[in-house]
Amino acid sequence: MILLSILAMTCLVFLSRYLFLEPRLPLRLSPAVQRLLSYSSPAVLTAIWAPIVFTHDSRLSIGANNPYIWAAVLAGLIAWKTKNVLLTTVVSMVVFLILNLVVWA
């Protein structure tokens, strides 16, 4: 029963990933829709990272003692200056862990 539930959910998830990749699906994206979709990457990624940084336990957390915000600002600066994803992630993560586990432990 559990395996069947997993299979049913798998169908749903796979379908949502595959649907528009199918060339036989009669869908031609107009230039306007293509322009709209060009914003999908920054929009979705920000909609994922922003709640991680600014909310905690479903509450707004924007105080100066929120380590997520300081580390996120640092990540933004390093990314802007270097455009290096790996460097940005590693440095801001180390700073975050120091703030979270040492400074505000």
Added chain:
Amino acid sequence: MTSTALPETTVDSKLRLFWQGTIAMLPLSIAVLPWGLLAGSFAVEAGLTPLESQALSAVLFAGSAQLVATGMIKAGAGLVTMLITTFFITSRHLLYSVSMRGKISPLPLRWRLALGFLLTDELFALCGQQSEKQFNRWYALGAGLSFYLIWNLATLVGIVAGNYIPSLNDIGLDFAVAATFIAIVVPNIKSIPVLVSVIAALILSVSLALLNVEGSLMYASIGAMLAGYFTELGLGGKA
């Protein structure tokens, strides 16, 4: 990524691109490790057999949907409830799918199936903003497949080690996901419409998260895309 524009056919260059994709995915693969461990140990704790627990990662392969599904199986929820909830969580993949249509739909069936199956938040993060010329199937496969293997390995360790794993949530490893996505988004803010879109996504996603709206990610994303698009129109089409 500059060398990926031309169609290259040698086994050597395919392997090289596959490896480049793997390396580019590495920060996200590392960030996902604790969640994979959690998915495995949580599934066993919820009463699933080791096989069912691994199947969640190997077959369903959908981080947040997996954790929610496990919680619902534990709570004894019905199949319909599980499917409706899964649909809300997975609806964002429709957006990834339509965004990647220009790049993936011309590929042969086996490539479409493989890259479609591997089309997670993380793979979209890496390939979503690539142009059709920049996009390379081997690079995408390296990124997606390495991520899949690491997610499944982490799940396996979670299943085996179970309760011995301290609660990794508490030390805040979710920041690694935020850091990686910030690192991808910030260098791409090269115009006012993109900036408006990012700010709209930030405000909408935080507000909807605070209101506990189901499917908030989807609504915030579409709202932010519209904000960017209409700003572009307002500025006279100069993106």
